[in-house]
Amino acid sequence: MSDVLLRTGSLSFAYPERAGLFRRAASREVVKQVDLAVPRGSVLGLVGESGSGKTTLGRLLVRLLKPTSGGIQFDGLEIGGISEAEMRPLRARIQMIFQDPQSSLNPRLRLGVTLTRPLKVYGRIKGRRDQRDRAAALLDLVGLPTAFIDRYPHELSGGQRQRAGIARALALEPDFIVADEIVSGLDVSTQAHILLLLRELRARLGLTLVFISHDLSVVRVLCDDVAILHHGEVVEYGPVARIFSAPRDDYTRQLLSAIPLPDVEPGWLDDSSPFVPPQQQGSAA
C-alpha cells in the first residue's frame, strides 16, 4: 500500500465555451499541468486568489469533473478517465464539502433524514431505529447535540450548519475529503472551532484532506503541505513550514505580504494547547 492516497499527473482542465454571436466555440484551460501527491492522513492546502482555479481543481480531484488531459490516481487506481458507473463504488470513499452547507442540506428535510440519506442510498440503514441511531452518532461526531435530529437547517447557526455539512460528508466513512472554503463565511471564533474539529476528525478517523482556502493564515494552522495556484498553475508546492518561512516564488511572497497573519504562534492549534477563541460562543458554534 502506497503512502500516497491521491496523486495527479499533468492534470489539466478547460471548460467548454459556447459559441456566441460574435465568437466561435473555444476553450480555455483553467487548470494547467498540475502535479500533486497527497500522503494518507495528511492535509494539503490549495491557495490562490479568486478565479485561480481552486474549486475547479477540487472538483476534478473528487471527479465531479473529468480532466481534459492528465491523470488522477486514487489509492493506486487511475480514475481520471473512468465513467460515472465505474466511479460509483469509489464515491463513498471520496467526498466534497462546500462553503455553503445549504447546497448539501435540504432546507425541507430534518437533519436526521439529510445526514443519513447517503447511507440509505448505499443500502446501509436497517430500519428507522438504526437511522435515528446513525444520525445521532453523526451529530455527536461533529459536536452537535443529538436533539438536532429533528431540526431543519434554518434552525441552526452558520457554524452549526457547517458542522452538519461535515457530518453529512462523514456519513459514508470516506477516506478522502475536499473541503472548499468551508470556514470562509464564518466569524473568526467559529472558524477556529471548525478548524479544531477538522484537526480532531482527521486524527480520529485517519482522514486525508484537501483544504481549499484563499486565507493563508487558516492554511498555516491546519495543513501539512500547501500548493499555491496562480492562473490555474501550481507556482509553489511544499511543506507549510518551508513555504511560510522561505517562499521561493514571487507570487507566493506577494500573497504572504498581502494577507495579514494573526499574531499567533505556528502551533496555536496544537492538541496539547487547546485554543480558546477570544469570543467564546458556546460549545457548538
Ligand SMILES: Nc1ncnc2c1ncn2[C@@H]1O[C@H](COP(=O)(O)OP(=O)(O)OP(=O)(O)O)[C@@H](O)[C@H]1O
Ligand atoms: N462552470 C463554468 N463554466 C465556465 N467557466 C468556469 C466555470 N466555473 C468556473 N469557471 C472559470 O474557471 C476559472 C477558475 O474558477 P474557479 O471557480 O475554479 O476559481 P477559484 O479559485 O475557486 O475562485 P473563487 O475563489 O472565486 O471561488 C475562472 O476563470 C472561472 O470564471
